[in-house]
Amino acid sequence: MNKRVPQEIEHTSVLGVIPTVTLNDVKASGDAQCLVLGAGIVGVSTALALQAHGLQVLLLDRQSPGKETSFGNAGLIQREAVVPYAFPRNWAKVMEVAFGNGNDVHYHLGAMPAFAGPLLRYRWYSEPARHAAISRSYASLIEQSITEHVRWIEASGASELVKKEGWVQAFRSSKAFEAAALDSKARAAEYGLNVDVLGRDGMNARLGALRTDLLQGAVHWLDAWTVSDPGVLVERYAKLFLANGGHLAFGDANSLRRTSQGWAVKTDHGIAEAPSAVVALGPWATGVLSPLGYKLPIFVKRGYHRHYDGGTSLKIPTLDAEHGVMMAPMSRGLRLLTGAEFAAAGAPPTPVQLVAAERAANELIDVGNPVDPQPWLGSRPCTVDMKPIIGAAPKHDGLWFNLGHGHQGFTLGPASGRLLAEQILGLPPYIDPAPFSPARFA
Numbered sequence: 001m002n003k004r005v006p007q008e009i010e011h012t013s014v015l016g017v018i019p020t021v022t023l024n025d026v027k028a029s030g031d032a033q034c035l036v037l038g039a040g041i042v043g044v045s046t047a048l049a050l051q052a053h054g055l056q057v058l059l060l061d062r063q064s065p066g067k068e069t070s071f072g073n074a075g076l077i078q079r080e081a082v083v084p085y086a087f088p089r090n091w092a093k094v095m096e097v098a099f100g101n102g103n104d105v106h107y108h109l110g111a112m113p114a115f116a117g118p119l120l121r122y123r124w125y126s127e128p129a130r131h132a133a134i135s136r137s138y139a140s141l142i143e144q145s146i147t148e149h150v151r152w153i154e155a156s157g158a159s160e161l162v163k164k165e166g167w168v169q170a171f172r173s174s175k176a177f178e179a180a181a182l183d184s185k186a187r188a189a190e191y192g193l194n195v196d197v198l199g200r201d202g203m204n205a206r207l208g209a210l211r212t213d214l215l216q217g218a219v220h221w222l223d224a225w226t227v228s229d230p231g232v233l234v235e236r237y238a239k240l241f242l243a244n245g246g247h248l249a250f251g252d253a254n255s256l257r258r259t260s261q262g263w264a265v266k267t268d269h270g271i272a273e274a275p276s277a278v279v280a281l282g283p284w285a286t287g288v289l290s291p292l293g294y295k296l297p298i299f300v301k302r303g304y305h306r307h308y309d310g311g312t313s314l315k316i317p318t319l320d321a322e323h324g325v326m327m328a329p330m331s332r333g334l335r336l337l338t339g340a341e342f343a344a345a346g347a348p349p350t351p352v353q354l355v356a357a358e359r360a361a362n363e364l365i366d367v368g369n370p371v372d373p374q375p376w377l378g379s380r381p382c383t384v385d386m387k388p389i390i391g392a393a394p395k396h397d398g399l400w401f402n403l404g405h406g407h408q409g410f411t412l413g414p415a416s417g418r419l420l421a422e423q424i425l426g427l428p429p430y431i432d433p434a435p436f437s438p439a440r441f442a
């Protein structure tokens with residue numbers, strides 16, 4: 001679409017002036033070949049991958065790119081995360097969660113009946129033999145995560161946001177450390193990962209910023225990369241998409257309708273239409289897909305973060321494992337992040353985990369004062385079988401899904417975007433797409 005976009009249909013946003021299209025623009029040029037709904041890391045990466053093959057893509061969101069869950073995560077590109085988080089099999093852990101004794105998980109009691117079905121299925125898929133098979137599939141995608149990010153990091157000139165020093169899990173008890181040391185070595189051997197298991201001397205050398213006298217040991221995953229502002233990385237990818245001739249429109253994806261030509265959606269400046277549409281809306285996909293007859297088994301694990309002005313000597317993102325707090329040095333300050341919270345959709349924030357996280361982190365390093373007036377709240381889009389849903393909608397031609405990336409969507413966005421783009425274009429997929437097919441839930 002090479003036409004100049006008239007001034008009156010341009011938006012100003014954090015990205016500067018963003019060209020959008022009207023129905024007339026699309027029809028006149030006849031070149032909007034795909035609508036991508038959702039401009040988080042998954043949608044933006046999908047748009048880039050389609051564009052790289054010459055497709056004209058319209059990316060739609062209700063706000064600027066990278067402002068939702070992709071904004072507030074820990075910024076880890078988790079090359080090592082070949083084993084997705086399973087439902088705990090250990091009853092002591094289940095009891096700890098049930099009685100609210102740990103900080104990994106928090107729940108609103110009144111919301112739990114709605115979670116019972118998905119959590120039972122999640123538990124079923126977490127049975128060891130099933131979980132091992134799921135991990136092998138998951139690994140096939142996550143193994144591509146760095147390579148696929150590199151492509152867009154380099155093309156968008158975002159290298160200064162990225163560090164290649166891995167991330168650390170630190171343990172306060174010998175029992176937890178010894179179990180993690182064994183587990184990490186086994187995982188590293190099975191999947192060809194690089195890991196350092198650090199005792200006291202290793203920790204002092206590498207984690208000198210922390211009160212290592214309170215720690216018994218640490219596991220340093222060396223293959224992961226980290227990003228100092230994940231929302232800005234998504235913006236850079238979106239800018240690259242626009243610079244290469246892509247189009248971004250504001251609008252409500254719930255307006256998606258089937259037409260004789262394919263799919264149409266209302267934008268702020270008219271209706272945009274294309275032969276195919278990708279739903280990359282994270283947990284909000286259900287708003288679009290339920291009316292079309294899809295009941296995907298997605299549930300949300302909420303999570304919080306807040307920035308602090310202390311802890312500047314910490315250079316490597318570190319998880320205080322037993323206290324469920326991730327300490328991530330970021331461009332806005334030290335970002336403290338929490339584990340999972342189960343709550344009804346739209347329920348007000350209850351950042352009790354963040355209060356406990358701040359207390360625990362302060363034991364290890366002086367975190368200083370909060371920078372943000374309020375904690376940030378995000379929604380991890382999780383599936384019952386822990387794998388994202390990538391592929392053709394089972395009941396509709398020209399409709400595609402790329403969603404449900406759970407705890408590792410920031411890691412997986414570009415790898416998933418490529419896998420879906422290849423399927424849309426009918427190209428040989430670079431990895432087997434079958435484990436991620438939406439049809440597995442049909």
Ligand SMILES: Cc1cc2nc3c(=O)[nH]c(=O)nc-3n(C[C@H](O)[C@H](O)[C@H](O)COP(=O)(O)OP(=O)(O)OC[C@H]3O[C@@H](n4cnc5c(N)ncnc54)[C@H](O)[C@@H]3O)c2cc1C
Pocket residue numbers: 037038039040041042043060061062063064065066067068069070071072073074075076077078251252253254280281282283284287302303304305337338378379380381403404405406407408409410411412
């Ligand atoms: C506390 C926390 C820490 C995390 N840490 C990590 C990490 O270190 N590494 C990692 O890999 N992952 C991490 N994650 C997970 C990761 O952030 C998510 O999996 C990922 O951001 C999901 O990306 P997405 O593009 O699917 O969704 P989103 O980024 O949420 O994007 C969805 C988009 O859809 C848009 N949208 C929704 N509804 C509509 C509508 N009706 N109309 C138009 N647009 C709409 C939204 O505005 C949004 O832009 C973390 C998550 C949390 C909560």
